[in-house]
Amino acid sequence: MAQRKKAKKTGKLYAFGRMLLSWFYLPVYRIHVLGRENVPEEGPVLLCSNHVAMKDPVMLGIVQKRQVFYMAKEELFRNGFIGGLLRRLGAFPVRRGTGGTDALEEAYTLLEEDAVVGVFIEGHRSKTGELQKPKTGAALLCYRTQAPVVPVCITAEDGRLPRPFHRTVIQFGKPVPAERLQIPDDSSMQLRRASRTIMGEIAALREESLKYLGSSSAQAGETERKA
Secondary structure: OOOOOOOOOOOHHHHHHHHHHHHHHHHHOOEEEEOHHHOOOOOOEEEEEOOOOOOHHHHHHHOOOOOEEEEEEHHHHOOHHHHHHHHHOOEEEEOOOOOOHHHHHHHHHHHHOOOEEEEEOOOOOOOOOOOOOOOOHHHHHHHHHOOOEEEEEEEEOOOOOOOOOOOEEEEEOOOEOHHHHOOOOOOHHHHHHHHHHHHHHHHHHHHHHHHHHHHHHHHHHHHHHHO
């Protein structure tokens, strides 16, 4: 899929919600953002992140400019009002027992419309903050759409789970073009290999973020001693 010089527009409700929630999340979770400029301002993007908390979609949404679209379980859309609200906020449903094929089709459409699609590559939340084995959905989306992958890692101050009034780093890596992942076909073996490559990028970001948090703590301690 050739990248076009445009980006899917951000919805007004999403923009309002992002502004409102940033007033709470940025100071309470003491969020530090690194590499924000690595998210392309136009064209389709696969934003591939680790998953440490239910609030992850909110935190990723408030720290960069573009609207992020996510899969969410179908049960949340059964109420017409709530379902409509979730869709306006960028969520789209995935049905259990379908292998996620319906949600993938919607993701393909969104990427064709030059949107940013967020994928939690581990498939479920980590209970410890440590990285988990990646799923193959992001690699399949990349193979089918040729959208670049932007790896991102959410790292808490102690390397575990984000907590109020403790620092959290959100670090975006440089875009990984589909060609670099070298996915010749959509066989399970090739998708697993590409998924491990993406996870390796996220793991490298985690190490950098932990070093950043450690050096920041050391600098703060040195300042206090001098005072």
